[in-house]
Amino acid sequence: MARTPVEERRRALIVAAFRVVASQGLSAASTRAIVAEAGMSLASFHYAFESRDELIDLLITEVLANEEKAVLPAVLTGKSLVELLSEGLKGYLDHLRADPFHEQAMLELTQYALRSRPPLARDLYAQYTRIAAASLELAAEQTGHCWTVPLPTAAKLLVSLTDGLTLSWLVDRDDARAEEIVAAAARAVAALARPTPGSGASEEPS
Amino acid sequence: MARTPVEERRRALIVAAFRVVASQGLSAASTRAIVAEAGMSLASFHYAFESRDELIDLLITEVLANEEKAVLPAVLTGKSLVELLSEGLKGYLDHLRADPFHEQAMLELTQYALRSRPPLARDLYAQYTRIAAASLELAAEQTGHCWTVPLPTAAKLLVSLTDGLTLSWLVDRDDARAEEIVAAAARAVAALARPTPGSGASEEPS
DNA sequence: CGCACAGTGGGACACTCGTCCCAGTTCCGG
DNA sequence: CCGGAACTGGGACGAGTGTCCCACTGTGCG
Numbered sequence: 455m456a457r458t459p460v461e462e463r464r465r466a467l468i469v470a471a472f473r474v475v476a477s478q479g480l481s482a483a484s485t486r487a488i489v490a491e492a493g494m495s496l497a498s499f500h501y502a503f504e505s506r507d508e509l510i511d512l513l514i515t516e517v518l519a520n521e522e523k524a525v526l527p528a529v530l531t532g533k534s535l536v537e538l539l540s541e542g543l544k545g546y547l548d549h550l551r552a553d554p555f556h557e558q559a560m561l562e563l564t565q566y567a568l569r570s571r572p573p574l575a576r577d578l579y580a581q582y583t584r585i586a587a588a589s590l591e592l593a594a595e596q597t598g599h600c601w602t603v604p605l606p607t608a609a610k611l612l613v614s615l616t617d618g619l620t621l622s623w624l625v626d627r628d629d630a631r632a633e634e635i636v637a638a639a640a641r642a643v644a645a646l647a648r649p650t651p652g653s654g655a656s657e658e659p660s
Numbered sequence: 661m662a663r664t665p666v667e668e669r670r671r672a673l674i675v676a677a678f679r680v681v682a683s684q685g686l687s688a689a690s691t692r693a694i695v696a697e698a699g700m701s702l703a704s705f706h707y708a709f710e711s712r713d714e715l716i717d718l719l720i721t722e723v724l725a726n727e728e729k730a731v732l733p734a735v736l737t738g739k740s741l742v743e744l745l746s747e748g749l750k751g752y753l754d755h756l757r758a759d760p761f762h763e764q765a766m767l768e769l770t771q772y773a774l775r776s777r778p779p780l781a782r783d784l785y786a787q788y789t790r791i792a793a794a795s796l797e798l799a800a801e802q803t804g805h806c807w808t809v810p811l812p813t814a815a816k817l818l819v820s821l822t823d824g825l826t827l828s829w830l831v832d833r834d835d836a837r838a839e840e841i842v843a844a845a846a847r848a849v850a851a852l853a854r855p856t857p858g859s860g861a862s863e864e865p866s
Numbered sequence: 867c868g869c870a871c872a873g874t875g876g877g878a879c880a881c882t883c884g885t886c887c888c889a890g891t892t893c894c895g896g
Numbered sequence: 897c898c899g900g901a902a903c904t905g906g907g908a909c910g911a912g913t914g915t916c917c918c919a920c921t922g923t924g925c926g
Contacts, residue, residue, distance in 0.1 A: 635820065638852060707872090
């Protein structure tokens with residue numbers, strides 16, 4: 455019978471829901487499909503949650519909060535800006551390839567939020583932008599560069615780029631092509647920075 | 661009673677279906693919602709189509725084919741590469757702002773196709789890439805540049821960028837910010853080209 | 867003028883959905 | 897040991913879904 459406290463059950467249901475969304479899509483994430491994935495009965499669902507909507511909301515916020523760690527690369531010193539950017543994007547690509555359905559589910563949840571919980575979607579993107587900004591600032595600092603566009607702008611550009619890259623890879627799953635795009639993207643973004651004068655950092659080879 | 665031939669009815673149902681998807685999302689595009697939007701009865705639906713799935717499939721292919729014209733900018737001579745790219749992206753942004761739900765619907769259909777009709781999604785993106793490649797090639801030619809990465813790579817990068825831009829604008833609908841991103845993106849992409857030696861084109865001001 | 871047939875309307879089917887209820891079971895404090 | 901509360905299982909309800917069927921109406925051809 456497996457008696458478990460409500461809070462634990464809520465968590466189990468949320469992760470089960472995410473698994474269903476990832477493997478079959480949001481529209482297939484019915485209460486019955488979720489409890490089946492979690493191995494419990496329908497009554498437990500409405501004992502733990504008021505409604506399916508509440509679960510979905512929590513699923514989005516939860517997943518949103520856990521996304522933070524994903525992209526930040528292990529920054530190494532002694533690399534050029536292009537290399538740093540390239541490796542950061544490459545890291546994200548690896549993360550995407552390791553669990554494509556995870557990112558696909560994120561996209562699906564974002565789109566759902568876009569329609570029915572716009573503030574949630576905004577929060578999600580604000581968070582992405584914050585991470586991107588931090589990464590960009592760090593990378594520039596490490597290599598003695600400064601950005602020639604406002605940091606938030608560059609950050610949003612980077613977020614857009616990763617989003618687009620995600621969609622692109624999900625569509626044709628061409629790893630080689632994806633790495634070429636990443637390399638090009640890194641060079642393109644790096645072009646928005648210039649060496650800080652007098653910082654002693656090496657210039658970009660032209 | 662309004663008797664209309666099947667083919668016309670099919671077309672009417674497809675555009676009605678797209679309107680429903682755009683305004684309420686794919687999951688709300690039930691047979692009943694679609695026929696209501698088209699102002700006909702349920703029986704007419706299954707007289708014109710075998711099933712809802714057939715309609716959705718046709719909706720995707722149809723909409724896919726009509727997307728071609730959207731982005732190609734009215735290329736003007738006597739502009740720099742950055743300006744050309746910037747105006748092209750700006751044109752897309754205007755198109756997006758003019759009818760946000762159209763692009764949101766496209767995204768939703770893409771994601772649906774990604775899950776249940778992968779080849780369709782691939783076709784769609786191949787088409788996007790073709791358009792992007794043509795635009796990039798034209799722009800470089802007009803301004804006496806050549807790309808330092810393979811054209812298909814640059815094209816896919818551009819597609820990724822517009823996709824990401826779309827999502828980004830849909831999420832926070834900040835026009836000013838979007839234009840800044842577009843400007844930055846144009847500069848970044850332009851950095852992937854260099855002036856063709858001996859073509860007499862003006863160099864980029866550094 | 868009739869008649870076959872393309873096209874139409876409304877109702878019906880089987881199914882899935884979210885939600886709820888209620889009779890049970892297990893646990894914990896007294 | 898026992899009573900109440902936390903938790904569970906299964907079945908039920910009404911609404912919405914895709915699909916189908918059948919009686920009906922026009923239209924065009926013989």
